[in-house]
Amino acid sequence: MERNTLYPIFLKLDRLRMLIVGAGEVGCEKLTFMLKSSPDAHITVVAKEVLPPVQELLLQYPDADITIIQKPFEPKDTEGYDLVVAATNFEHLNREVRDAAKAAGALVNVADTPALCDFYLGSIVTRGNLKVAISTNGQSPTFAKRFRQWLESILPEETNELLAHLKVYRDQLNGDFEVKVKELNALTASLLGPKKS
16 A cells, blocks of 8 residues: 655744745745745745746735846756755756756755655645645645645634643643643543544
């Protein structure tokens, strides 16, 4: 049986340098989701052409640290970045970006080419401090999107309030780690609904 062997992590994009190559439809989609999730990210976009939706996106995030460099891609553009996203409509250019980024020591995502990716940009559900990432291991981004929409429909907006109350309760607990875990498990067991007999 196949299984998803990806190891999920949550990156602090304000501590990393990110490059997106491409500012068309694909690049705009990647930039949109990154800014929605991490508006404090440091992102450079290199593209020969910058389509209007990317310019409009910059207006929506006026405080974001985004640098647009309008020029054709060169392999040296990948130097100094931690994460690189190849987001053009040209397979040969995406591969060139990937090869240059790997040579520069960066982790790479190549849009719509799972075999060339070191990481995927999954669907994300956010409710305040709760963030859930969804991956189908590159098999079906459409399913990930629909699953995200379903989670968004069932998770209440008050989820962040619940998390804040749980933190206050946790901070007031005495005892060692094991005791605290036992207390918190007992307190949150009702989140799973009634026990089935």
